[in-house]
Amino acid sequence: MGLPITFDEAHKAFTIQTRNSTYQFMVDTYGTLLHLYYGRKTAGCMDFLLTCQDRGFSGNIYDAGENRAYSYDALPMEFPVFGNGDLRAPALSIQNHDGSLACDLRYAGYEIREGKYALPGLPAVYVDQEQEAAMQEAAQEDQQAATLEVTLKDQASGALCRLLYGVLPELDIITRSVRIENTGSASFTLKKLLPCSIDFLPGAYDVLSFYGRHGYERKLQCTSVRHGAFSIGSRRGTSSHQYNPLLILAEKETNEDYGSCWAAEFVWSGEFSALCEKDQFDSIRFQMGLAGEDFSYPLQPGESLYAPEVILSFSRAGLSGLSRNLHETVRRHVCRGYWRDRVRPVLLNSWEAFYFDFSGKDMIALGEQAKSVGVDLLVMDDGWFGERSDDFRGLGDWNVNEEKLGGTLSAMVEEINRMGLMFGIWVEPEMVNENSRLYREHPDWALKIQGRDPVRARNQLVLDFSRKEVRDHIFAQITTMLDSANIEYVKWDYNRSIVDVPSRDGKGRGAMLYDYMLGVYEFLERLVQRYPKLLIEGCSGGGGRFDAGMLYYTPQIWCSDNTDAVDRLVIQHGTSFGYPLSSMGAHVSVVPNEQNGRVTPLDMRFAVAATGGFGYELDRGKVSEEEKAVIRQQIEEFKQMAAFVVEGDYYRLTDPGEEEHAVSCITAKDGSEALLTAITLDNHCNNPVFYAKARGLTSGAMYENEEDGKQYPADALMEIGFPVPQSNQLVYRTYRWHLIRR
Numbered sequence: 001m002g003l004p005i006t007f008d009e010a011h012k013a014f015t016i017q018t019r020n021s022t023y024q025f026m027v028d029t030y031g032t033l034l035h036l037y038y039g040r041k042t043a044g045c046m047d048f049l050l051t052c053q054d055r056g057f058s059g060n061i062y063d064a065g066e067n068r069a070y071s072y073d074a075l076p077m078e079f080p081v082f083g084n085g086d087l088r089a090p091a092l093s094i095q096n097h098d099g100s101l102a103c104d105l106r107y108a109g110y111e112i113r114e115g116k117y118a119l120p121g122l123p124a125v126y127v128d129q130e131q132e133a134a135m136q137e138a139a140q141e142d143q144q145a146a147t148l149e150v151t152l153k154d155q156a157s158g159a160l161c162r163l164l165y166g167v168l169p170e171l172d173i174i175t176r177s178v179r180i181e182n183t184g185s186a187s188f189t190l191k192k193l194l195p196c197s198i199d200f201l202p203g204a205y206d207v208l209s210f211y212g213r214h215g216y217e218r219k220l221q222c223t224s225v226r227h228g229a230f231s232i233g234s235r236r237g238t239s240s241h242q243y244n245p246l247l248i249l250a251e252k253e254t255n256e257d258y259g260s261c262w263a264a265e266f267v268w269s270g271e272f273s274a275l276c277e278k279d280q281f282d283s284i285r286f287q288m289g290l291a292g293e294d295f296s297y298p299l300q301p302g303e304s305l306y307a308p309e310v311i312l313s314f315s316r317a318g319l320s321g322l323s324r325n326l327h328e329t330v331r332r333h334v335c336r337g338y339w340r341d342r343v344r345p346v347l348l349n350s351w352e353a354f355y356f357d358f359s360g361k362d363m364i365a366l367g368e369q370a371k372s373v374g375v376d377l378l379v380m381d382d383g384w385f386g387e388r389s390d391d392f393r394g395l396g397d398w399n400v401n402e403e404k405l406g407g408t409l410s411a412m413v414e415e416i417n418r419m420g421l422m423f424g425i426w427v428e429p430e431m432v433n434e435n436s437r438l439y440r441e442h443p444d445w446a447l448k449i450q451g452r453d454p455v456r457a458r459n460q461l462v463l464d465f466s467r468k469e470v471r472d473h474i475f476a477q478i479t480t481m482l483d484s485a486n487i488e489y490v491k492w493d494y495n496r497s498i499v500d501v502p503s504r505d506g507k508g509r510g511a512m513l514y515d516y517m518l519g520v521y522e523f524l525e526r527l528v529q530r531y532p533k534l535l536i537e538g539c540s541g542g543g544g545r546f547d548a549g550m551l552y553y554t555p556q557i558w559c560s561d562n563t564d565a566v567d568r569l570v571i572q573h574g575t576s577f578g579y580p581l582s583s584m585g586a587h588v589s590v591v592p593n594e595q596n597g598r599v600t601p602l603d604m605r606f607a608v609a610a611t612g613g614f615g616y617e618l619d620r621g622k623v624s625e626e627e628k629a630v631i632r633q634q635i636e637e638f639k640q641m642a643a644f645v646v647e648g649d650y651y652r653l654t655d656p657g658e659e660e661h662a663v664s665c666i667t668a669k670d671g672s673e674a675l676l677t678a679i680t681l682d683n684h685c686n687n688p689v690f691y692a693k694a695r696g697l698t699s700g701a702m703y704e705n706e707e708d709g710k711q712y713p714a715d716a717l718m719e720i721g722f723p724v725p726q727s728n729q730l731v732y733r734t735y736r737w738h739l740i741r742r
């Protein structure tokens with residue numbers, strides 16, 4: 001038994017094996033990499049799948065001589081470039097010094113090594129020493145993490161390209177990144193750089209994407225793969241509310257439980273592009289990487305650049321199976337630090353209670369209320385700093401407004417700590433208001449194009465985080481504040497898209513934004529190193545930067561500014577395709593809901609919010625004593641179940657955006673307990689009976705339902721389920737079955 005990656009000299013084929021999948025590509029006669037296979041686990045060389053015939057208007061590389069049947073335009077490519085005859089969407093385009101667009105990458109060597117590669121300055125899937133040791137103890141060598149590095153070179157430009165493949169075999173995960181180095185004597189510009197491109201042979205497929213807007217993120221869309229390009233991406237500076245950097249390809253008929261499907265998830269928080277294109281011969285190209293049309297990065301001789309990595313996974317156990325691979329990977333191999341495996345504190349956030357209008361006394365009163373119902377952590381949201389009395393001013397001045405708080409931050413935090421509560425605070429480090437001291441002193445630190453007025457959004461501008469002096473200044477301000485009091489949680493917000501990007505050192509928008517993102521990551525890395533126990537929750541007007549890149553630094557992200565339970569079911573459903581429950585910040589808020597006016601019962605709001613990043617946003621005056629008593633019980637219930645909810649396997653049973661019931665099941669990995677939830681979203685007269693199925697239970701076992709104390713057979717619960725009680729009253733009834741194996 002060797003590593004999970006092998007090189008077969010005879011066929012010049014590289015094979016990556018995971019528990020349930022095989023990935024294979026080969027070096028052809030001319031030194032170009034051809035993709036052979038990605039799918040259900042198999043053995044042998046799949047070069048028999050390649051077909052060649054003379055195809056009109058599909059050219060042949062010069063080396064093929066008179067062989068008109070050998071065209072890269074018609075063969076499956078492992079890393080397609082523009083310039084060797086493949087006229088489909090390239091993964092790499094190089095503009096040479098003379099302005100020509102051309103590149104021809106040929107094989108130069110490979111290395112297979114133990115352990116998963118890391119990417120300097122970039123977030124990436126990791127396997128830490130403890131995980132490595134556990135793998136070594138429990139598993140065969142071929143189940144351990146490994147890296148494949150394949151080197152390719154374009155002789156004419158000197159572009160040296162290292163394709164990186166990481167493998168976590170037990171999780172059915174393969175990662176891909178690429179490093180490009182200019183080893184030539186003239187500069188060239190990377191016009192396009194996608195670390196992931198996979199060519200699938202003809203078949204019937206759907207593509208699943210996750211679209212949305214501020215307040216309604218990551219709604220699932222399933223589209224048939226047809227001729228033409230299905231593409232998503234962001235040109236907003238961040239990964240965006242509009243399209244999440246997650247794309248799934250699924251064989252037609254795939255459902256939550258059955259069928260072959262493939263996911264690509266970008267570990268990157270900036271602009272991106274992803275594509276699924278059926279070509280002239282019905283093959284499908286599936287790609288993800290740095291933003292296509294806007295990306296442009298000049299490399300001088302000796303310079304190099306890494307593309308952020310894409311996580312790939314394959315499952316034959318349908319979409320739920322695919323998501324569980326991603327959940328485990330994001331939860332354990334992307335999220336890091338003290339809070340990674342811990343149940344997070346139940347928090348109460350001040351935003352919907354006060355917005356900008358509060359004093360230190362109000363905060364203390366809110367803390368008392370929070371403590372009385374069992375909350376662990378009080379978060380002071382926006383409005384505590386500089387002259388921030390509304391969202392027209394103050395960003396950039398991270399000095400505590402002691403007048404507003406009626407004293408120092410540390411005095412207030414001490415009082416809150418004395419109550420037995422942890423304390424957290426809101427920041428938005430990347431932003432500045434023109435009405436701030438920082439902007440008056442350093443107007444050139446904001447992203448602006450000379451000679452043009454910038455576009456304002458929420459009346460704020462973006463600081464140029466690609467510049468070290470800007471980051472250092474903000475870092476000093478924020479750490480002074482963090483050091484001044486016992487702050488155990490930070491909500492890191494980001495409330496606009498980037499429009500105006502100046503050009504510097506020959507770098508245009510794409511390169512500047514790449515450097516910007518690296519600057520943000522560098523800042524966050526410094527922060528997590530300095531405060532290892534600090535819990536950071538990401539946020540961007542809710543879920544505008546909800547991606548695996550941010551989750552490397554912030555193990556949870558505020559899922560959406562929309563806290564309405566019905567909308568949240570849809571948002572969290574979409575989010576769950578790529579991200580674990582533990583990563584989703586979700587709070588119970590008041591009714592009528594402040595975003596859409598909907599009234600839902602408190603038990604439903606709780607059932608929807610009781611994920612990993614659980615908390616409340618409650619208005620001081622609007623909670624009755626009876627409700628407080630219910631909230632106290634809810635928090636107790638959450639704490640009892642939190643450990644297995646956060647760690648458990650998550651199953652989607654219905655699509656709450658399309659169906660009348662929202663059903664999900666969270667089951668402990670060992671099957672010992674499960675939480676099955678059904679919520680009625682619509683109601684009609686004289687309805688047929690609806691059954692809520694469980695998943696992941698131990699076949700043959702009996703399970704006791706905590707509420708009625710009765711025992712039920714696991715297989716019947718998984719086959720048919722519990723009848724959901726009929727109600728001719730209101731919709732939004734919530735039914736929860738806490739099942740314990742007997």
Ligand code: GLA
Pocket residue numbers: 351381382426493495539540541542558561
């Ligand atoms: C964003 C966040 C909110 C809140 C406000 C504060 O919109 O998503 O939760 O923190 O900013 O300005």
